[in-house]
Amino acid sequence: MxxxxxxxxxxxxxxxxxxxxxxxxxxxxxxxxAPQYAQQFIELAKKHSECRDLRIRARCALVDAKGKPVINPKTKMPKIGWSDYQAGAHAA
Incomplete structure (x- = not known):
């Protein structure tokens, strides 16, 4: 078609x-x-068009309020999910 x-x-x-x-x-x-490319994209997108909820996030182990990893009871492994990117926290 x-x-x-x-x-x-x-x-x-x-x-x-x-x-x-x-x-x-x-x-x-x-x-x-890479965070620097994502930041450049966000700046360009905000400058040239209407945007909603643009932010840099990373897939990593989720942590509770005390900073301990959230464990999946079925697999006994840390749960992986999206969290807001913070410049020093996700360095390799």
């Missing part, structure tokens, strides 16, 4: 509205996997 440019723009707008209304964390792209 071939879409006309108007139909394509309408489909893209609907998809963008769907994404913007959700609260699920989504990785932008593997191209922006």
């Amino acid at each position: 071939q879409l006309t440019p108007a139909q394509w723009h309408e489909a893209v707008a609907k998809y963008a509205d769907k994404l913007m209304s959700g609260e699920r964390v989504k990785q932008l792209s593997n191209l922006f996997d």
